[in-house]
Amino acid sequence: MNQETSKRWVAVVGNPNAGKSTLFNALTGLRQRVGNYPGVTVEKRTGTAYTLHGEPMELIDLPGMYSLSVRSPDEEIALKVLRGESADLPKPDAVLCVVDASNLERNLFLVTQVMELGLPVLVALNMVDMAEAQGVRLHPDELSQRLGIQFIPTQAHRGKGLVELRAALGQKLTGPGPRRWTMPPPLAVAVGQIAAAWRESLPAELRAEGKALELLAGSNEGPEGARKLAMAWRERFRKEAYDWSAAVVNARYAYLQNVLKEAGVGVGMSGGNWTDWIDAAVLHPVAGWGILAGMMMALFVSIFSIASYPMSWIDGGFMYVGGWLQEVMPGGLLRDLLIDGVLAGVGGVVIFLPQILILFFFLGLLEDSGYLARAAFLLDRVMHRVGLSGKSFIPLLSSYACAIPGIMATRTVEDPKDRLTTILIAPLMSCSARIPVYTTLLAAAVPVALVPVWQKAGAMLGLYILGTGTAFLLAWVFRKKMLGGGSPPLILELPPYRRPALRTIFLRMWERAVVFLRRAGTVILALSILLWFVSNFPRTSEEPSAKLAGSYAGQLGHWLEPVIRPLGFDWRIGIGLVASFAAREVFVSTMSIVYHVGGEEEGLIEAMRKATWPDGSSIYTPLTCLALLVFYVYALQCLSTVAVAKRETGGWKWPAFMLLYMSGLAYLGAWLVQVIGRALGF
Amino acid sequence: MASHVHRFEGGALNLTQVGPGTEVRVSRLECAPNTCQRLREMGFCENAVVKKIRGGADLVCWVCGTRVALSARLAKQILVEHVDGRS
Numbered sequence: 228m229n230q231e232t233s234k235r236w237v238a239v240v241g242n243p244n245a246g247k248s249t250l251f252n253a254l255t256g257l258r259q260r261v262g263n264y265p266g267v268t269v270e271k272r273t274g275t276a277y278t279l280h281g282e283p284m285e286l287i288d289l290p291g292m293y294s295l296s297v298r299s300p301d302e303e304i305a306l307k308v309l310r311g312e313s314a315d316l317p318k319p320d321a322v323l324c325v326v327d328a329s330n331l332e333r334n335l336f337l338v339t340q341v342m343e344l345g346l347p348v349l350v351a352l353n354m355v356d357m358a359e360a361q362g363v364r365l366h367p368d369e370l371s372q373r374l375g376i377q378f379i380p381t382q383a384h385r386g387k388g389l390v391e392l393r394a395a396l397g398q399k400l401t402g403p404g405p406r407r408w409t410m411p412p413p414l415a416v417a418v419g420q421i422a423a424a425w426r427e428s429l430p431a432e433l434r435a436e437g438k439a440l441e442l443l444a445g446s447n448e449g450p451e452g453a454r455k456l457a458m459a460w461r462e463r464f465r466k467e468a469y470d471w472s473a474a475v476v477n478a479r480y481a482y483l484q485n486v487l488k489e490a491g492v493g494v495g496m497s498g499g500n501w502t503d504w505i506d507a508a509v510l511h512p513v514a515g516w517g518i519l520a521g522m523m524m525a526l527f528v529s530i531f532s533i534a535s536y537p538m539s540w541i542d543g544g545f546m547y548v549g550g551w552l553q554e555v556m557p558g559g560l561l562r563d564l565l566i567d568g569v570l571a572g573v574g575g576v577v578i579f580l581p582q583i584l585i586l587f588f589f590l591g592l593l594e595d596s597g598y599l600a601r602a603a604f605l606l607d608r609v610m611h612r613v614g615l616s617g618k619s620f621i622p623l624l625s626s627y628a629c630a631i632p633g634i635m636a637t638r639t640v641e642d643p644k645d646r647l648t649t650i651l652i653a654p655l656m657s658c659s660a661r662i663p664v665y666t667t668l669l670a671a672a673v674p675v676a677l678v679p680v681w682q683k684a685g686a687m688l689g690l691y692i693l694g695t696g697t698a699f700l701l702a703w704v705f706r707k708k709m710l711g712g713g714s715p716p717l718i719l720e721l722p723p724y725r726r727p728a729l730r731t732i733f734l735r736m737w738e739r740a741v742v743f744l745r746r747a748g749t750v751i752l753a754l755s756i757l758l759w760f761v762s763n764f765p766r767t768s769e770e771p772s773a774k775l776a777g778s779y780a781g782q783l784g785h786w787l788e789p790v791i792r793p794l795g796f797d798w799r800i801g802i803g804l805v806a807s808f809a810a811r812e813v814f815v816s817t818m819s820i821v822y823h824v825g826g827e828e829e830g831l832i833e834a835m836r837k838a839t840w841p842d843g844s845s846i847y848t849p850l851t852c853l854a855l856l857v858f859y860v861y862a863l864q865c866l867s868t869v870a871v872a873k874r875e876t877g878g879w880k881w882p883a884f885m886l887l888y889m890s891g892l893a894y895l896g897a898w899l900v901q902v903i904g905r906a907l908g909f
Numbered sequence: 910m911a912s913h914v915h916r917f918e919g920g921a922l923n924l925t926q927v928g929p930g931t932e933v934r935v936s937r938l939e940c941a942p943n944t945c946q947r948l949r950e951m952g953f954c955e956n957a958v959v960k961k962i963r964g965g966a967d968l969v970c971w972v973c974g975t976r977v978a979l980s981a982r983l984a985k986q987i988l989v990e991h992v993d994g995r996s
Contacts, residue, residue: 294950298943330974333952363974472942476949480957502976504960510963586913604978608966611980617967641943716983717967718947721976 232379235284237276237396238309238316241325241331242334242595244352244722250325250383251288252641252731254392270881271316278397279390283493287316290638293333295340296444296472300638309344321347321400323392328365328380329723331492335483336476337372339408343437347400348376351392354378357723361500368492375404384728394450406436408482411474413467417443417460424453443471473867502597502723509601519602526589527684527691530582530662539583545574564759572755572816573777575665578745579812580740583659586628588732595727597625600719613699614706616642617717619649623698626656627691628739630868633658634875642715648706650875651885654868655698657691657860662861663692667815671835672852694860697892746810754813758806758820775799775821794858794897795851797840804864811864850904854897922991924961925968926986932960933989940986948987951977957991 241247255274290301290310299305306312311318322341326334342348353365359365367378379395381388410418421439442449442457464471508514549570554563595597599621607617607880618640626633633653640646657665669686706714746881758780767777775781776798783805784798791801799821807814815831838846863869863886872882927933937958938945952973953959960971969978979987 293947296946298947327975333950333973334949369975396940472946473938473949473955476946477954477956480949480952506963506969506976510969512965603969604969607980616980617978641947660936716944717978717980718944718983719952720951720976721969721978723976867963902914 233397235282235320236287237284237321237323238287238289238308238319238346239323239325240289240305240367241291241335241860242293242330242720244720245291245325245327245330245334246383247291247325248288249728249731249900250351250353250381251286252728252734253383253386253389255286258622273316276396277393279394282397282399284396286495287319292337292678294337298641307899309341309346320347321396322348323351323396323553325351325353325383328352328355328364329361329627331363331487332480334793335374335486336479338376339479339483342374342376342403343406343434343440345402345437347402349395350376350378351383351388351840352378352380353383355388356382356385357725364492365718366490366492370492373407373486374616375407375491384726387404408479411478413464413469414471414474417456417464418472421453421456421460423455424450430857440475449753464810464866466759500723501679505724506601506721509598510604515605516599519605522593522598522602523691524684526586527688528681530585530684530687532582534585538578541580542574545570545578549574564756564764567820568755568759569752571819572758573752574819576751576816577661577744577814578741579663579666579815582662582666583628583743584740586659586662587736590624590628591732591735592727595725595732596783597722597724600721604717604721607719609699610702611714611717613703614714615645615648616640616714617719619702622649622653623656626653626658629658629660630654630656630865631871634871637875644706644710644712645714647876648702648710648880650872651881651888652702652706654863654865654885654889655694655701656860657694658865659863661690661859663812663815664807665856667818667832667835668852668856670832671847672849672856690856692856695859749805750810751813751816754806755816755820758802758817762802762820771859780821792903794894795846795848795854795901796897797838797846799838800846800855804858804862807864808866810867811859814859814864827834848909850901850909853898853904855902858893858897860893861889861896863889913950921988924959924970924979924987924989925964925981927961927991929961929964932958932992934958934992935987936990937988939988940983944983944986948983953977953987957990979980 239247239251251272251274252397253714254276274286274288275283276286277283284766287308289305292302294311295302295306297306307313308316309319309322323342324338324341325559326338338348338350350370352370354363355365363378367380370378377395377400379388381392383389392711404587418436418439421442422435425435425438427608438446438449439453439457442453443461443869445461446452509518520683520840549566552562552566552570556565586634593602602624605615606620610617610619619637622636622640624633629651633656634650637646637649637653640649640895665687669683761779761783762775762781763778764778765777768772768774776785780802781798784801787801787805788798791797791804796804799818802821803814806817818833818835822831835846835847869882869886871878872885876882921937922933922934926977934952936956937951937955938948938953940948942948946956952975953970957972961968962971966981967978968984969976971977
């Protein structure tokens with residue numbers, strides 16, 4: 228037996244907002260691995276934790292869910308892992324259920340379902356401090372006794388209760404006992420019969436009952452006899468208009484209410500606490516929108532003001548290394564490759580890391596504080612007008628960071644047409660990879676460097692609004708006109724406002740930084756070297772601009788120029804457009820390489836400002852910069868997004884449609900900017 | 910469950926028709942089966958006591974110790990009765 232399989236595997240499950248990820252982070256720290264489940268893009272997060280005796284165990288952080296009734300792809304994956312049906316993970320040895328102590332009734336609903344899977348269950352009674360502050364009385368020992376599973380009070384955000392949890396996870400856990408909630412009579416008969424047919428292959432009574440319920444719900448797995456019985460009972464219930472699934476939910480809740488009452492656990496009622504006070508402003512039909520706009524503006528201002536310091540340090544660092552290489556290396560191809568290819572290419576992208584991290588920091592703050600759900604609530608009315616529900620807001624907001632996690636987050640959208648529409652418009656949200664392109668082009672467009680920060684932020688916000696506005700307009704076209712059908716109603720939990728767990732946010736930022744730098748060190752490095760090669764060879768001349776014009780890249784750019792000329796773009800921009808199909812930020816590194824090859828010693832922006840057409844007129848006029856900006860707002864210049872969309876939609880049809888409509892939109896938008904701009908005399 | 914069904918036929922009260930701050934008991938759900946199931950799992954099961962916190966185009970309720978936002982369209986499909994038995 229190898230070390231992987233001999234390790235204990237513990238699945239971590241819980242309702243959304245129960246503090247599951249905070250607890251997972253507290254137990255595993257930086258010993259985490261983020262990947263995907265095979266064949267799908269649901270993020271798979273595993274990490275190593277240690278028992279009090281130092282024995283390692285692998286924790287699997289499953290997507291948050293309210294029940295085991297599968298309605299979204301996220302829930303399907305979670306259920307597969309719990310049943311041991313996941314292709315690359317062993318069946319868990321135990322399940323750690325994280326429950327919000329202030330919301331026990333609903334959180335324990337999922338726990339009762341998990342218990343029926345037959346695995347040993349341990350409950351982390353999380354956020355006990357907040358529950359007690361709300362007047363909820365907790366009696367963990369009473370709960371343990373009544374439910375037959377161990378409850379351990381924790382405060383994950385403060386690191387409290389972790390020792391006890393590690394100790395409990397180190398012990399040999401036993402499976403839960405028989406079912407304790409009472410099944411209503413007609414259903415009990417049906418489940419008893421179906422379970423009996425199962426029991427030949429599945430001796431555990433609790434598990435057989437769980438399987439019987441799954442068969443009634445429409446599952447096709449199991450012995451033929453059990454399946455036939457389930458079908459007959461389903462038909463009978465339908466004829467008798469008996470809603471058996473409602474009966475199961477109601478019976479579980481009735482049991483839990485009774486358990487909580489007997490265990491002396493009080494349930495706090497809402498009224499006058501500070502979450503309600505904040506909500507009065509945040510959800511206000513007028514003030515709420517002002518707060519949302521203010522938050523977004525603060526985000527963009529900080530992306531420019533705070534990030535400028537670390538960006539200048541990174542820039543200085545790369546310049547220092549470039550200068551040093553210039554001094555110590557003899558002139559030649561290798562030095563050119565390192566300075567003009569590798570440093571210009573990788574450095575041109577790495578410099579934007581601070582802005583991307585600030586974006587993720589803000590998104591983390593908004594999510595962890597509980598505000599993000601309010602924003603979704605506020606936007607539901609708008610989303611509803613275009614045929615979507617507020618639930619699409621979170622994937623769309625994530626897409627401001629990157630369309631890939633955004634498209635992955637659409638797995639929480641239950642309605643398939645809503646999900647498809649959200650996927651189709653997600654890349655129109657300006658992602659962090661566009662930040663380098665926008666920043667460079669805005670700086671090139673405005674000749675004076677002393678533009679106030681708020682004006683830059685305002686221009687940037689304008690680009691974001693353009694992308695978002697178009698996305699909403701197209702959502703209406705796709706959802707209401709193309710796909711048809713009504714949009715699903717909003718059901719959304721609004722968690723209480725909490726102080727965000729900075730540790731969790733920093734861990735997430737760390738993960739993103741690693742992903743970004745890995746990409747800079749692999750894809751972008753490789754493309755930078757390739758670009759350097761294609762823009763330096765074949766060497767037809769030693770004169771810099773003639774050398775570039777005669778190179779492979781130059782030939783491609785010239786071939787493309789007639790197509791992009793109506794947009795005001797020259798062949799060098801053409802090289803940038805083609806190269807940035809790999810990833811948008813590659814545009815900046817390409818331009819760095821293209822212009823450094825051209826012989827200019829100045830920085831990229833200076834070089835772009837000085838670039839001219841053969842007749843001596845400037846290429847990067849404010850109008851052309853605007854056309855190029857509009858092009859980048861709309862164009863699907865990201866192969867990874869196409870690949871993710873292919874996996875998520877299960878074929879090439881929709882990604883191809885996405886690529887076509889976005890490229891068409893980009894071309895049309897840029898052309899309109901030129902035509903209208905010229906007509907207005909710019 | 911059946912007793913509630915008979916009681917509210919005709920003049921049933923739905924969740925949009927009660928004022929903010931009112932506590933009501935869920936008597937029946939009239940939405941699509943999947944939506945009904947989700948609502949129940951979120952705590953809106955028959956006989957559950959729910960407190961409406963905010964009204965408007967979309968509304969907020971307090972149920973099972975948490976705030977849940979619902980669209981008004983959906984709230985119209987949640988039939989309720991006053992906790993004290995008034996309809």
